[in-house]
Amino acid sequence: MSPSGAGSSGITPLNALLLIIVIGGAVAAVFGPQLLPSQLAGGIEPLALPPGAGHLLGTDSLGRDMLARLLEGMRTTLFVGLAATLLALVIGTLYGAAAGLAGPRADETMMRGVDVALALPFMILVILLVSLFGRSMLLLFIALGLVAWLPLARVARAGVHNLREEPYLEAARMMGGSRGYVLRAHLFPQLGAPLAVYATWMLPVVMMQEAFLSFLGLGVAPPRASWGTLIADGVARIETAPWILLSAGGSLALWLIALHLAGERLARRLNVHRTTGALERTTAAGEPDGGEATA
Amino acid sequence: MTAGMKLTDVRVYYSSSEPVLDLPILEPEPGKITVIAGPTGSGKSTLGHAVAGLLPFMGARAVGTLHLGEHALPLDSAKKWRGICGKLVRWIPQEPARAFTATRPLLGQMLEGIDDDLKVNEQLVTLLEVAGLPDPPELSRSYPFEFSGGMLQRAALVSAFLPDPMIVVADEPTAHLDPPRSLDLARTVTRLVRQASVTLLWITHDLRMASAVADHVVFLSEGRIEAEGEPGLLLDPSRYEPLPIVYASARLAQPL
């Protein structure tokens, strides 16, 4: 009698497609720029060329191959997104777990702090930081990470707080396990699932934020490309060179949707509620606690 | 209200092809307490659900009919039960004292879902008296937290006997209750049954409780009736060839 609702084993065609897009895109982003350096086209007049001979997706306004630029832009956005998410994971988990394990007053104080911080307008903070320190990738991912850790802390705290009451933790204590042992062996391993799911939800969000900031001109500086800067370029030339916006915007949308959907499927398979991070318990098939002692 | 009740040709299936309940006929005595006894998995809870009209909502496939007074209710159709469920057949849950929320006065909660005001008024005063509870005006302005657990239990029991049902089903009502509370529940229920003259089905695996309350006993095992009859006969291990559950209950009651 296996638990129901845990998701089918094996990979459906849609899941396979999603995985190909997500992983393929990531690999291309990481290794692509090496293979397809985006040099300026020769000539005095930098031209925006439509898709055609030599340039699969055309060129941008400075004559650089669109595909190459895209891969570079993807790489930037992806790296910033990953770095920020990682930073958020580390800070958020430590803070949230500490609050979840602490006594009620400390817990309350810590989480109210998070609530207050969440209420602050993050855009203004980032603009402030950029104006103070200038534009750089480092600044970008630190700023984004410092914002993203807040909701993650909530997920971690909720997870720990709910798991605290579980009878099997008490059982382990009754059998002689120390508090530290019980946390290490029984509680923390269970946090992996909700945090992983939340991170896959968070990653596209952070990447969008980076793209948006870069679009506004607050993100990376040229010649570094980010998806956002490419889109900005595309918007500026929408009438004369629509393929720029189409390829940049289209690829961003496609990749983020794929990532988002893949995250959703992961959540369902791991039995975690998407945005609250709550672990859903699969019920034992049928039986309540009765049953004969020999069967 | 006293009326006849009869279950005929009942077969209930969940996920397998073996029925969890298979009863050609069951006809409890009107106005009396019939105990449905058996180990876990014997189908006794399913029987309770069948009588209460709940089977269509539980994912069960069922055939058979519940005859109630002049109604003939098929077990697989929820529609025909409308107006019957909750009126002519009432249900006593486990841990009845927990049926109330702290935020509203007690009487309102006891009468929730019952809209036959006339009938209610007639009976309410008598039933409250029988159960040893304060009168309606006091209950309508008091909140649950002002009463002891025992009194809340009795209040929940009284509402199961409103407004004048034909059948009351009690599904393991004393499960999880400590002995003093169980005894109080049994006393209250027996008094209410006599006062309201309903037919009560008491589902339990506690044979000592059955000894105290049963007018008639039906033993279920693996979905079928294994034995049926007088409590004095069936619950006496020395006189009746013991069923496993009787034997086990006797072993567990030995030193006392």
Added chain:
Amino acid sequence: MSAPNVLQISDAAVRPAGPESPLVLQGFTLSIFAGEIVALVGPSGAGKTTALRAAAGLLTLEEGTVRAPKRLGYLPQHPLTAFDPRWSVLRSVTEPALLAGAIKGDALEKAKRTLESLRLSDMLWERRPAALSGGQLRRAAIARALAADPGLILADEPTAGLDPVATLQLVDLFHQLTESRNPGVLWVTHDLGVAAAVAERVLVLEGGRIVESATMEQLAAQPRSETARSLLESWLPLDVARARSMLSGN
């Protein structure tokens, strides 16, 4: 001749819910010898579970001492939730021995042998708790309580909610398996019938302390405490005539 006592609680006072909360145990003294099975009875809320937790060393005592072995077996009330849902049954059954410091190989061997003696098929060993039936889980819980050969077993109403057949089976199984191992057992219950079937000696908990200690026969014949009397008075016998008269209040 005196066997060593495996559990000794002396004059314990405990406020389990925190410093401002009421004392649940007070002047609580209890001792259990090796091989002795003792039942702790009392009405709901009297503090029986608190006594178990104190014996397990989980509570800070305001007063008094607890001396208990490091190796403890625990038999929970609800087996399904008392197992880590992500661990295989075998892993959970091996856990107590590992906690007590055994080497992995030994602990694993003991766990397997105990599971066999409880007739739990080896096909179930690698499954997760959710895949087992209620009855199988109860046997797995017994296996976990016994596998490490603990000196003391703490049982928290393991038969609550079970029908008489299952209750008797569990009690008999428990006796069979503890015969050779000889642990001390503290078994909490509010059912006098179970207490009588399981234990040689019954302790009555009242007002935070043990007020009576006797065999069930002695207790039934001459109860000395209010709690014992109340429990006996609400004990319905398996006898229609007597049960009915008790119901009508004679």
